[in-house]
Amino acid sequence: MTSNVSRWALLSLMLLLVPFGASAEWGALNMPQGVTEISNEVYTLHMRIFYICCAIGAAVFGVMIYSMFAHRKSKGVKPATFHESTTVEIVWTVVPLVILIAMAIPAARVLIKMEDFSDSEMSIKVTAYQWRWQYEYMDSGVSFYSQLEPSHNEARQMGSDVDLEATFSPSRKRGDSEGGVYLKEVDNELVIPVGKKIRFLHTAADVIHSWWVPDLAVKKDAIPGFINENWALIEEPGVYHGKCAELCGRGHGFMPIVVRAVPQEEFDIWVAEKQLAMASVSEQADRQWAHQELVSVGEKVYQANCMSCHQAEGQGIPGMFPAIGGSDVATGSIDKHIDTVMNGIDGSMMSQFSEVLSDADLAAVITFQRNAFGNNTGDTLQPSHIKSLRNGVDIRAPESVALLPDTNTTTGVN
Ligand code: HEC
Ligand SMILES: [Cu+2]
Numbered sequence: 001m002t003s004n005v006s007r008w009a010l011l012s013l014m015l016l017l018v019p020f021g022a023s024a025e026w027g028a029l030n031m032p033q034g035v036t037e038i039s040n041e042v043y044t045l046h047m048r049i050f051y052i053c054c055a056i057g058a059a060v061f062g063v064m065i066y067s068m069f070a071h072r073k074s075k076g077v078k079p080a081t082f083h084e085s086t087t088v089e090i091v092w093t094v095v096p097l098v099i100l101i102a103m104a105i106p107a108a109r110v111l112i113k114m115e116d117f118s119d120s121e122m123s124i125k126v127t128a129y130q131w132r133w134q135y136e137y138m139d140s141g142v143s144f145y146s147q148l149e150p151s152h153n154e155a156r157q158m159g160s161d162v163d164l165e166a167t168f169s170p171s172r173k174r175g176d177s178e179g180g181v182y183l184k185e186v187d188n189e190l191v192i193p194v195g196k197k198i199r200f201l202h203t204a205a206d207v208i209h210s211w212w213v214p215d216l217a218v219k220k221d222a223i224p225g226f227i228n229e230n231w232a233l234i235e236e237p238g239v240y241h242g243k244c245a246e247l248c249g250r251g252h253g254f255m256p257i258v259v260r261a262v263p264q265e266e267f268d269i270w271v272a273e274k275q276l277a278m279a280s281v282s283e284q285a286d287r288q289w290a291h292q293e294l295v296s297v298g299e300k301v302y303q304a305n306c307m308s309c310h311q312a313e314g315q316g317i318p319g320m321f322p323a324i325g326g327s328d329v330a331t332g333s334i335d336k337h338i339d340t341v342m343n344g345i346d347g348s349m350m351s352q353f354s355e356v357l358s359d360a361d362l363a364a365v366i367t368f369q370r371n372a373f374g375n376n377t378g379d380t381l382q383p384s385h386i387k388s389l390r391n392g393v394d395i396r397a398p399e400s401v402a403l404l405p406d407t408n409t410t411t412g413v414n
C-alpha cells in the first residue's frame with residue numbers, strides 16, 4: 001500500500017517536472033517586460049497578480065491536502081457536523097473581497113493611464129488590410145504600406161524549396177542572419193522616434209484585425225468604420241516585432257509588424273527621405289516608360305503582391321485562383337484587365353489594388369501579366385494612363401455617389 005502510494009507520488013512528480021526540463025528559457029514562458037513605461041507597469045501588475053494567485057493556490061491546496069491527509073477516514077477520524085458558521089461565511093466573503101480590491105486599484109490606475117492620449121506629440125494612423133498594414137504619419141504626410149518581406153512570402157509558398165534553417169535566423173534579433181526571423185520581417189518598417197509620446201489611430205478597411213506589439217504593450221482591435229486609439233512612448237532605440245492578433249482570414253498568419261525606434265535626428269532624416277521618395281513616385285507616373293522597364297518592374301510587383309495566389313509561374317491554383325497565363329482577362333481587353341486589378345472583383349479574394357499600388361506599379365504589373373507566362377499581347381501600359389484614370393471620374397466610387405447632383409446647379413445651395 002505505502003509503496004504503491006510512493007510510486008504514484010514519484011510518477012506525478014516526474015510528470016510535473018517534464019515541462020520545466022524541456023524549456024531552457026524561463027523568460028520565453030512569461031509575458032515580455034517590454035520597452036515602454038506602460039509595458040513595464042503592465043508587467044509589474046501581471047507579476048503581482050500572478051504571485052497573489054500562487055499564494056492563494058498554495059494556501060487553498062495546502063489546507064485541502066493537509067485536511068485530506070491528516071483527517072482521513074482510515075485513521076478513524078469522524079467528520080465534523082457543524083452547519084452555517086457565521087464566522088466562516090464572513091471570513092470567506094471579506095478575505096476575497098479585500099484581495100480583489102487590492103488587485104483592482106493598481107489595475108484601474110494602469111488602465112486609465114493607457115487611455116490617456118493627452119500631450120501626444122505625434123499621430124500615426126494604422127489601417128489594416130487583408131493582409132498588410134498602412135501607416136499614415138498625420139504630421140508629415142508620409143504614408144506607406146507594410147507587408148511580409150517578399151523573400152519570406154516566397155519561401156512560404158507551397159512547393160518552395162527554400163531551406164528555412166539556412167536562410168532565416170532563429171532568434172528575434174534582426175541581423176543574426178540576412179533573412180531575419182522567418183515570417184516576422186516586413187518590407188517597410190514602421191519607424192518612430194524615441195522619447196516621444198506617439199498616438200496610434202487604428203482602423204481597418206475590410207475585416208477586423210488587431211495591431212499587436214507585445215514589447216510596447218499595445219494590442220488594439222482594428223475595426224472597419226471605427227477608430228481605436230492607443231499610445232506608446234519608447235525610451236530606447238531598438239526593433240520590436242509584432243503581428244496581427246485577430247483571425248482575419250487566410251493570410252492572418254502572414255501580417256507581421258516591425259517597429260523601429262530611432263533617435264529623433266535619425267527619424268527626421270528618414271522622414272525627409274520618405275517624402276522625397278513619395279515625390280518621385282508621383283514623378284514616375286508622368287514620364288514615358290520603356291516596355292522592358294515596365295515588364296521587369298512588373299515582375300517584382302507581381303512577386304510581392306500577386307504571386308501568393310496566382311503562383312510563381314502564373315499557373316494559379318485550379319478551383320481557387322485563376323491562372324494568369326492564357327487568362328481571358330490578361331490577354332483580352334486591357335480595360336477589363338485594368339479594372340480587375342484596380343478595383344478587384346467583388347465577393348472574391350481578388351481585392352482592389354488601386355489604393356495599395358502606385359500608378360507606376362499598377363501599369364508595370366499589368367504590362368508584365370500581359371507579356372509573361374506565355375501571354376504575348378505586346379501591350380505596353382503607361383503609368384500616365386493609370387494616373388489619368390484616377391484623376392478622371394473616381395472609378396472606385398459606387399455609381400450612386402457619381403450620380404449625386406452637383407451642388408452648384410441645385411437651386412438654393414451654394
Ligand atoms: C488573395 C489572392 C489574390 C491575390 C493576392 C491576387 N489575386 Fe488576382 N485573383 C484572385 C482570384 C480569387 C481571382 C478570381 C476572382 C473571380 O473571378 O471571382 C483573381 C482574378 C484575377 C484576374 C482575372 C483572371 C481571370 O482570368 O479571370 C487578374 C488579371 C488578376 N487577378 C490579377 C491580379 C494581380 C495583378 C494581382 C497582384 C497585384 C493579383 N491578382 C493578386 C486572387 C488574388
Ligand atoms: Cu489581420
